[in-house]
Amino acid sequence: MPSDERSGQSRAKPSFGAFAQKAGRSGAPKGRDAVVPGGAAFPTGGLSDESEASWPADAIEIGAVTDAYGLKGWVKVVAHAQGPEGGNALLSAKRWWLAKGSERKSAPRVAAKTHSDTIVGQLAGVADRDAALQLRGYRVYVSRDEFPSLEADEFYWVDLIGLEVVNDAGVELGKVADLIDNGAHSVLRLEYPSTGKDGKPVTGERLIPFVDAYVKTVDQAAKRIVVDWDADY
Secondary structure, eight states, X not given: OOEEEOTTXXXXXXXXXXXXXXXXXXXOOOOOOEEOGGGTTSOSOOOEEOOTTTSOTTEEEEEEEEEEETTTTEEEEEESSOSGGGGHHHHHOSEXXXXXXXXXXXXXXXXXXXXXXXXXXXXXXXXXXXXXXXXXXXXXXXXXXXXXXXXXXXXXXXXXXXXXXXXXXXXXXXXXXXXXXXXXXXXXXXXXXXXXXXXXEEEEEEEEEOSTTTEEEEETTTTEEEEOOOTTO
């Protein structure tokens, strides 16, 4: 059933690097190592300071540096998205963008690979463990343009945020505010304007499982999702 969300209720920010897959398909993209000896295929240069003006407009937060890895300047990154697909953008991006407080940096990615449930990577200009430890706590961003391509019926969460959701009858159900991962599949969380018992405007909420049984079409160009879902659910 839809519910009214009172003002002042806080919610965690969505994991924009996450991945959503409609049920009925045979598996998600597999994670892969991305190691280029010497980083020859990547832009030259090392770790550099960045400004708001030089920061890419399509930068998406993927994870955070939690520790150094080994002695040669590698860092350990915990990706926001769960599963092997969570770190794919980190493995494929040629440059990582780093932010901590008001500080912004970037560096070419020399190498990266999956390690247990994390991603470990080496950035140009980070040559030893001490330098890697200096990056702990930095949030890691990747340009959306460098995300790996997905197959049909696979979507990144960031591409679904803000889309209008309507049912088969054309009734508007709300906009996608974020998504929830319940372990089995993703769930769309919609918000829509509503009225509280006191007659004052509030934000209503609907939760719709992101599975074939309910989600009929996702038209990113039209910014619309069509679902088999009644407005009274």
